[in-house]
Amino acid sequence: EDQVTQSPEALRLQEGESSSLNCSYTVSGLRGLFWYRQDPGKGPEFLFTLYSAGEEKEKERLKATLTKKESFLHITAPKPEDSATYLCAVQAGPGGYNKLIFGAGTRLAVHP
Amino acid sequence: DTAVSQTPKYLVTQMGNDKSIKCEQNLGHDTMYWYKQDSKKFLKIMFSYNNKELIINETVPNRFSPKSPDKAHLNLHINSLELGDSAVYFCASSQGTSGRMETQYFGPGTRLLVL
Numbered sequence: 001e002d003q004v005t006q007s008p009e010a011l012r013l014q015e016g017e018s019s020s021l022n023c024s025y026t027v028s029g030l031r032g033l034f035w036y037r038q039d040p041g042k043g044p045e046f047l048f049t050l051y052s053a054g055e056e057k058e059k060e061r062l063k064a065t066l067t068k069k070e071s072f073l074h075i076t077a078p079k080p081e082d083s084a085t086y087l088c089a090v091q092a093g094p095g096g097y098n099k100l101i102f103g104a105g106t107r108l109a110v111h112p
Numbered sequence: 113d114t115a116v117s118q119t120p121k122y123l124v125t126q127m128g129n130d131k132s133i134k135c136e137q138n139l140g141h142d143t144m145y146w147y148k149q150d151s152k153k154f155l156k157i158m159f160s161y162n163n164k165e166l167i168i169n170e171t172v173p174n175r176f177s178p179k180s181p182d183k184a185h186l187n188l189h190i191n192s193l194e195l196g197d198s199a200v201y202f203c204a205s206s207q208g209t210s211g212r213m214e215t216q217y218f219g220p221g222t223r224l225l226v227l
Contacts, residue, residue, distance in 0.1 A: 042220055043202050043204075043220045044218045046215055049215060085153065100216060105153055
């Protein structure tokens with residue numbers, strides 16, 4: 001069964017303290033991996049798509065990387081406004097239907 | 113301009129009632145989705161429509177019935193509401209269903225509380 005596991009469940013950082021979030025997956029034929037950010041009371045906001053192992057994407061203080069079994073979201077010198085839940089999702093298997101399988105998310109709190 | 117919008121934002125109702133949630137997207141996308149986010153924050157897909165045709169139908173009680181009057185709208189009707197239906201329901205849309213993964217854009221969610 002396709003599965004996505006995110007760790008840690010929660011992470012508390014001081015402003016400027018860099019760290020990484022992990023998303024490990026077991027799927028039958030990865031077709032794409034997505035990172036979303038979700039603020040309390042809001043819908044997920046798209047951050048990155050990664051399609052193949054070795055691929056990297058960057059946006060401001062965030063950098064996403066992908067290997068054959070996991071993805072990392074690196075946060076460099078975070079600020080309090082980076083506090084949110086970060087969701088990882090994969091699409092796998094045959095067919096052209098965009099069924100996303102989500103992990104439970106990592107709740108990030110960045111303190112000044 | 114709101115890309116994916118949902119109404120209502122909050123819905124509080126009694127067990128046994130029937131309710132509907134509406135979703136509209138102005139992105140010109142062909143595919144729309146309904147997801148459920150439970151108290152543990154897991155997002156799980158329920159349904160997907162492509163050009164008004166149902167293409168994904170996960171294991172969801174048949175009390176839930178999606179309807180797509182056109183490709184910009186996807187509504188969710190829930191009959192005989194139960195306590196376990198309390199959750200946040202998100203609508204999403206994507207360009208299409210090509211072989212490459214299409215980015216899904218989410219609405220703000222509808223918070224349903226069944227008493």
